[in-house]
Amino acid sequence: MDVTPTGSPETAAGPLVSAAAVVENGRLLVVSKTAAPGLFYLPGGKPEPGETAREALVRELGEELGMRPRSLTPLTEIRATAALEGVPMTMTVFRATLEGRPAPAAEIAALRWTDGTGLDLAPAVRDHVLPLVL
Template sequence: MTAAVVRDGRLPVVGKKAAPDVLHLPGGNPDAGEEPLAALTREPAEELGAAPVGPRHSTDIEAVAALEGVPMRTTVFVAEPDRAPAPAAGLARLRRTDGLDPGLRLAPAVRGHLLPLLGDRGLLPRPRGGRARRRRVAAAGPRRLDGAAAGRSAAPRGTTRPPRAERPGPAGRPPPRGQVRGGPG
């Protein structure tokens, strides 16, 4: 769950202490048994000391996680903060960007999907390259949103490939016990 708070044509992005130069949207996963909107309130409050007000579902994005390098999915809500955000809980920095800053290292989900989407909606300047590369989840089932449109997926259209940890190993065998490919899923 992430909250995109656009004010004056700028979006807040954060860097974790472990990798302060890689910027992403504040947010995280729901705890066991936690409702998605409760996580949407809790995560930004923990990371920024500010909770979203009036969240509205914006989009679902699938991309490669910037730090882990594995497929991830996030649900993005557009909201206003209840107070001025400041980095807290495990964050090294907070920056507001229009996405056009040269040399800014943004997570793939932010750069390749969210910034173009917000540009299409007139909330941010449109990045070079035009319209957003995004797809909504189809009623018939999930679709890859991380490059399938560019023909980089071997999965049939309208399907997703299992995470690497679930794919069979050489000769169709699963990886040896205790060995996980692709890191945490």
């Protein structure tokens, strides 16, 4: 899996995204953004030019959840259609543990812990991440 710096947050395969799969007590942490309050994603976001996927995720977790990861381990790379934008994306997912309790910040409207039921999950999360972590 390529976690090297990028010259741009876009590739021929669409936007690059770094995301965290945080699992506690058999539940996955998901967030909804103010732009799409009913749809839940993994916390994370797009790397800035020159950032590695790992660096982008550390920054995004600080901005979105107000915390740093205790550990980040590469889990998978997913090529899928972005749920909101409807364009192809490449998402690098890290298995993560967090220090403390996350709280919504920045563009995050809400966070939830899910076993995969009862929430409208982004297709990449539902179809690719859940089977790997739960």
